[in-house]
Amino acid sequence: xxxxxxxxxxxxxxxxxxxxxxxxxxxxxxxxxxxxxxxxxxxxxxxxxxxxxxxxxxxxxxxxxxxxxxxxxxxxxxxxxxxxxxxxxxxxxxxxxxxxxxxxxxxxxxxxxxxxxxxxxxxxxxxxxxxxxxxxxxxxxxxxxxxxxxxxxxxxxxxxxxxxxxxxxxxxxxxxxxxxxxxxxxxxxxxxxxxxxxxxxxxxxxxxxxxxxxxxxxxxxxxxxxxxxxxxxxxxxxxxxxxxxxxxxxxxxxxxxxxxxxxxxxxxxxxxxxxxxxxxxxxxxxxxxxxxxxxxxxxxxxxxxxxxxxxxxxxxxxxxxxxxxxxxxxxxxxxxxxxxxxxxxxxxxxxxxxxxxxxxxxxxxxxxxxxxxxxxxxxxxxxxxxxxxxxxxxxxxxxxxxxxxxxxxxxxxxxxxxxxxxxxxxxxxxxxxxxxxxxxxxxxxxxxxxxxxxxxxxxxxxxxxxxxxxxxxxxxxxxxxxxxxxxxxxxxxxxxxxxxxxxxxxxxxxx
Numbered sequence: 260x261x262x263x264x265x266x267x268x269x270x271x272x273x274x275x276x277x278x279x280x281x282x283x284x285x286x287x288x289x290x291x292x293x294x295x296x297x298x299x300x301x302x303x304x305x306x307x308x309x310x311x312x313x314x315x316x317x318x319x320x321x322x323x324x325x326x327x328x329x330x331x332x333x334x335x336x337x338x339x340x341x342x343x344x345x346x347x348x349x350x351x352x353x354x355x356x357x358x359x360x361x362x363x364x365x366x367x368x369x370x371x372x373x374x375x376x377x378x379x380x381x382x383x384x385x386x387x388x389x390x391x392x393x394x395x396x397x398x399x400x401x402x403x404x405x406x407x408x409x410x411x412x413x414x415x416x417x418x419x420x421x422x423x424x425x426x427x428x429x430x431x432x433x434x435x436x437x438x439x440x441x442x443x444x445x446x447x448x449x450x451x452x453x454x455x456x457x458x459x460x461x462x463x464x465x466x467x468x469x470x471x472x473x474x475x476x477x478x479x480x481x482x483x484x485x486x487x488x489x490x491x492x493x494x495x496x497x498x499x500x501x502x503x504x505x506x507x508x509x510x511x512x513x514x515x516x517x518x519x520x521x522x523x524x525x526x527x528x529x530x531x532x533x534x535x536x537x538x539x540x541x542x543x544x545x546x547x548x549x550x551x552x553x554x555x556x557x558x559x560x561x562x563x564x565x566x567x568x569x570x571x572x573x574x575x576x577x578x579x580x581x582x583x584x585x586x587x588x589x590x591x592x593x594x595x596x597x598x599x600x601x602x603x604x605x606x607x608x609x610x611x612x613x614x615x616x617x618x619x620x621x622x623x624x625x626x627x628x629x630x631x632x633x634x635x636x637x638x639x640x641x642x643x644x645x646x647x648x649x650x651x652x653x654x655x656x657x658x659x660x661x662x663x664x665x666x667x668x669x670x671x672x673x674x675x676x677x678x679x680x681x682x683x684x685x686x687x688x689x690x691x692x693x694x695x696x697x698x699x700x701x702x703x704x705x706x707x708x709x710x711x712x713x714x715x716x717x718x719x720x721x722x723x724x725x726x727x728x729x730x731x732x733x734x735x736x737x738x739x740x741x742x743x744x745x746x747x748x749x750x751x752x753x754x755x756x757x758x759x760x761x762x763x764x765x766x767x768x769x770x
Contacts, residue, residue, distance in 0.1 A: 311518070311547070312533045313506045316483040319440045322502065322531060330524060335400055337522070338369065340543075341501050342376020344519025345434070345475050346384060348499045348544040349377070352515050353432055355385045357469045362421070362430035364453055365392040366437035370475055373501070374436025375404040377475070381434075382411050389430070393418040393449050418449045426460040427470045433457055435472055435495060437479035440505050445489060446480050454480045458493045462590045471496040477505055486510030488741075499544070503533055519544040566738050566746035568765070575734040575750035575763055576621050582655055582736065583619075583648075591652035598624070600729075601645045602637035610637065616648075617674065623730040624659060625666065627674055629691035630723045638663050638727065646729055654739035661731035671725030676717075683718045684708050735768070745770040 314322065326332045349361075363378040365371040375390070382388045390413060395401070408415075426433050435457060437450050446454055457472050457479075464470050474495040482488045484506040497515040500508055502523060508516065521538045528535065536545040572578040586595035596616040603609045612634060618625035624646065629635060638644065646659040665671075675683065688705040695701055712718050732752040739745050747768035754762070 310534060311536060312503050312531075313508065314440075314503050314531075315506050316440055318531060319483070319502075319505060322527060325527060325530070326522075330526065332522070334369070334372075338372045338400070339376055340522050341373040341475075341520055342378075343380055344501065344517075344521070344543045345373060345377040345473075345499050346380035347542070348517040348519055348546075349381065349432065349434065349473055349497070350384050351517075351544070351546070352497060353471060353473075358431035358471065359385075359387055360430045361386045361388045361432045361434060362416075362426065363388060363390045363434045364421075364437050364457075364479075365390060366439075366450065366479070367394045367396060368439060368441060370436045370439030370477075372401060372404060373439075373475055374434055375401070375408065377434060377436070378413060379404075379407055379411065382408075382413055386432075388413050390415050391418055391421045391453070393453075418453065422449070422452050422456060425463065426456055427464060427468055431469045431471070433460070433470075433472045435474040435479050439476050440483045442477070442479075442483065450479070454491055454493050457495070458491060461494060461496070462492070473497040473499065475499055476501045477507060478511070481507050481510075483507050503535060516547045517544045518547065565740065566736065566748050571736070571748055571765065573763070573765070574621065575731075575736075575765075576619065578736060578750075579619065579657060579734065582650075582657065585653060586648075586650040586655070589650065589652055592650050595648075595650065597648070598626075599647045599649075600626070600634065602634050603641050603643065604633075604637045605640045610634070617726070623661065623728045625726055625728050627671070627724070627726045629686065629689075630665070630725060632691035634692075644729055656737040658733075658735040658737065659729060659731045660733045661729050663727050663729050666726035666728055668725070672720050674726060675720035675724070680718065684712065686724055687718070687721060740770075743770060 323337070326337060327334060361378075361381055363374050363381075365374050365378075371392070375392075378388050378390055390408060392405070392415060395405070405415075421429065437453060438446065445451070460470065461472055472493075472495040474497070476499065477483055478487070478493050478495050478498065480487070480489060480491045480493055486507040487493060487510065494512055496513045497517070498508060498511045498513060499517045499519050501518075501520040504516075504518065518536055521543055523533070523535065527533070536547070538545055572581065583595060586592045589595070594615070597613050598616050599611050599613050601609055601611040610633065614626045614628060616624055616626055642662045642664065644661065644663045648657040650656070678686075684705060687708045689701065733749060735747060735749040737745060737747050747770055748765060749768055750763040750765050752762055753764050
């Protein structure tokens with residue numbers, strides 16, 4: 260058997276658009292573990308859990324107009340406070356010893372002004388700052404900000420120079436001030452190149468690289484309400500929301516989320532129904548901690564092309580091979596061969612676990628394990644199984660249903676012989692699924708087996724360890740689409756033919 264081997268305008272309208280998450284079903288801020296809730300200051304104090312408000316684009320603009328109208332704030336006042344907040348938040352997470360070089364990317368609007376102010380403060384905090392300001396404006400406020408930086412001898416670099424090399428080689432921190440909540444459409448040159456450069460740098464970063472992208476208010480290029488709908492893959496390490504997080508902050512997955520802008524008067528809070536974190540002491544920013552257990556409304560917006568018949572192979576295993584190659588070469592998919600396998604025991608109790616796919620062919624999907632484990636016993640009593648691959652960064656999933664059977668001893672021997680010696684010893688050391696007293700007991704067992712075979716070049720495969728193949732009778736390909744109108748294409752086995760390469764009927768399913 261040959262396998263492919265794997266190595267609004269009124270108060271009510273505003274309350275409808277800007278709401279507490281629990282009133283309108285909006286999720287709390289999501290990053291690596293998807294939620295936030297507890298708010299902690301930059302100092303060592305701590306606060307109890309709170310939900311905070313998210314602003315849509317139009318209300319965010321109206322709020323600024325109110326601040327600069329009847330409430331007496333000027334643009335330069337708000338810009339100074341916002342820029343100081345950004346500098347303080349950046350300094351809290353990234354110190355000058357490890358992240359001393361800062362490249363500030365300045366856009367043409369108010370976000371650009373905030374970043375110019377932040378650049379000045381970061382210089383005074385001890386960072387070595389450079390500024391890239393591709394599209395300067397003749398407005399006096401911005402001219403004065405540039406003069407202030409020049410008087411501090413902060414160098415300005417042209418955009419061509421910035422785009423010539425990886426950002427990782429140019430800075431430890433890239434402060435993204437290109438676009439804010441007023442941005443619409445797609446970014447044009449040279450800003451599109453700068454955004455792509457940030458995305459590439461984050462993807463290429465290796466362990467040990469002291470490099471981070473910090474976005475002001477809205478990651479550049481994102482839709483202010485839906486996030487990265489254009490597929491720019493610009494996911495910063497840190498987001499500093501000003502006044503209140505914008506709707507797109509729900510799609511932020513970086514490590515650090517701060518709120519800055521300690522200037523919101525009660526009238527604004529009441530008019531817009533805002534719930535904001537408390538600022539302790541003299542802090543200009545507040546870090547949002549990742550501790551909430553409310554995951555009921557986490558949502559992701561998908562922006563992918565439709566699956567049509569012209570995109571799909573006649574043979575689902577050929578289709579799987581094509582998708583698997585995409586997953587293998589996606590830098591954000593660390594284990595493309597991870598699959599969840601579900602089984603059912605003799606008491607009709609289902610269980611599921613993640614295993615690693617080790618091969619596939621027209622005959623099915625192969626993995627290896629301990630035959631005496633819980634899943635092995637389930638398979639013995641009930642060969643009906645299901646498996647799922649989920650490649651979240653691609654918005655793709657594959658579901659498999661079928662029957663499972665053991666591989667031949669020759670196939671299992673061949674794979675066992677290809678395994679690293681340490682893995683062979685690990686398998687022999689563990690009575691998988693059995694209860695152990697401690698991890699120390701397992702380590703002792705490993706050392707004992709290691710000593711036992713120390714004089715042998717070849718470790719034989721135990722009879723209780725080997726391969727399985729899932730022989731599918733249905734394979735479904737799922738692709739995320741906007742408005743939850745996801746694509747589902749299912750291949751179902753046609754029992755009238757025995758040829759494994761030609762016995763499939765393809766259908767589309769409703770999401």
